[in-house]
Amino acid sequence: MIYTVGGIKGGSGKTTIATNLTVFLLQQGRDVLLIDADDQESATDFTSFRHQTLEGELGYTAVKVTGRELNANVLRLAGKYDDIVIDTGGRDTVSQRSALTVSQVYLVPFAPRSLDIWTLRKVENLIAEVAPFNPTLRSLTFINKADARGTYKEEAAELLRSSEHLQFLEATVGNRISFANAAASGLGVLEVKPADDKAITEVNELCSSVQAAVIASK
């Protein structure tokens, strides 16, 4: 399976979700390739921290590929791994478009803040433009960084639910410090100690519902 985590908003949690999805998949025993398709190289940084923490035992393969040649590289690599997770930057880039032409899943986190949600139409336009090149692409969205007293959360969920281009996943990921703490050591919340049970449940539910949505579409 080839997953691209993207969107057109910086800081929505793309790298956080891409890396936690990678850890979720490797805990399922899958051979995973994490592709950093963002020139900011946050996923690459994550892997460097991980390399230090786990003394080289990454558990997945990591590469950085950006630009127009991304899709050709992904297609060549696809047969060599069980899953590929592509982390893209928060802009409408050649890399993100290139990734979407060869992905089965497009996973778009939204933080429940108005400025973030306003980018929904741009994401929908991007999906519509990519569709002719990849008609079976499955686009999924969910809320990330939800606050406990999320006043705007329900409104955001309503808006995302109404999207014709994206399937809204009810699995919500909360705004939890453990995500940042885990990432600082190059770990997913499924691995970091002390364990944050709420974050673990959320990541498991999100990743399982992504997998369920893909199976349902087959």
Ligand SMILES: Nc1ncnc2c1ncn2[C@@H]1O[C@H](COP(=O)(O)OP(=O)(O)OP(=O)(O)O)[C@@H](O)[C@H]1O
């Ligand atoms: N669910 C969450 N709870 C708490 N903090 C989070 C959560 N998701 C992301 N963050 C934090 O928000 C910041 C931005 O997250 P991240 O780097 O994953 O976003 P991004 O969309 O990849 O950003 P960019 O557009 O710059 O690539 C980071 O400090 C990260 O630790």
Ligand SMILES: [Mg+2]
């Ligand atoms: Mg990022």
